[in-house]
Amino acid sequence: MDTQPATLRERKQQRTREAIVAAAFELFEERGFDRVTVTDIAERAEVGRATFFRYFGDKQEVVFGDDNELDQAVREAAGHLTGTPIGDSLPAALALVRRIVVAFIERLVEQPTAYLHHERLVAKHPELLARSLTKQRRYATELTKLLTTAGATPDTALLAAELALACYYAGRATVGDDPARVPGAVDEAFERLHPTS
Incomplete structure (x- = not known):
């Protein structure tokens, strides 16, 4: 199957998504799932809440x-x-x-x-x-x-x-x-x- 290489924008989006997931799992490990908010995840991933919601509907979706x-x-x-x-x-x-x-x-x-x-x-x-x-x-x-x-x-x-x-x-x-x-x-x-x- 012939696949096109990812564009710069797509690579940046993938990195942002991965940063959000990594931040969320770090926080879940440190504090427990119930004690972590979307704001906590966004801050740890160094993105805004709006950016978080562009990728995920809620913190469960990150999991x-x-x-x-x-x-x-x-x-x-x-x-x-x-x-x-x-x-x-x-x-x-x-x-x-x-x-x-x-x-x-x-x-x-x-x-x-x-x-x-x-x-x-x-x-x-x-x-x-x-x-x-x-x-x-x-x-x-x-x-x-x-x-x-x-x-x-x-x-x-x-x-x-x-x-x-x-x-x-x-x-x-x-x-x-x-x-x-x-x-x-x-x-x-x-x-x-x-x-x-």
């Missing part, structure tokens, strides 16, 4: 700033859809979502410390956990749509997407959410559903 990662993984997978339509073949549907989910998890754990901070923060706050579960339901919906685009029947697409989410949960739980082992554990959960060998 889930990786939403675009799934969208990117799905777009990349959609760009490689070729061959025979999936139809009602659950193994074919699972093979496709397996590639997407494992690649997505590998991206999530690229920065193990940040990943662990995120997971601890979400686990400690019911409102963040609820938002995380809502986000994961969106993932299942996006995977279902992708599979349908790939020619899967609606029931096959839905079942494969739900099984993918189950593999994600089981893999994480199996290894105690250890970032070094999560991708392999999720992949192994898929393998147990339908061995490739």
Whole structure:
């Protein structure tokens, strides 16, 4: 896939976004999520409140700033859809979502410390956990749509997407959410559903 290099403006926006996220997680670690305000985050990131709100709707949204990662993984997978339509073949549907989910998890754990901070923060706050579960339901919906685009029947697409989410949960739980082992554990959960060998 041919991608254009980021413009100066896009690079500056990315740096600003990263500064806001880094500042927020530093403050959450130091003070606790409930004791940090948007103003605190903006001041630590050396941006104005208006700039903060250009990137995030609230401080919860900062915690889930990786939403675009799934969208990117799905777009990349959609760009490689070729061959025979999936139809009602659950193994074919699972093979496709397996590639997407494992690649997505590998991206999530690229920065193990940040990943662990995120997971601890979400686990400690019911409102963040609820938002995380809502986000994961969106993932299942996006995977279902992708599979349908790939020619899967609606029931096959839905079942494969739900099984993918189950593999994600089981893999994480199996290894105690250890970032070094999560991708392999999720992949192994898929393998147990339908061995490739």
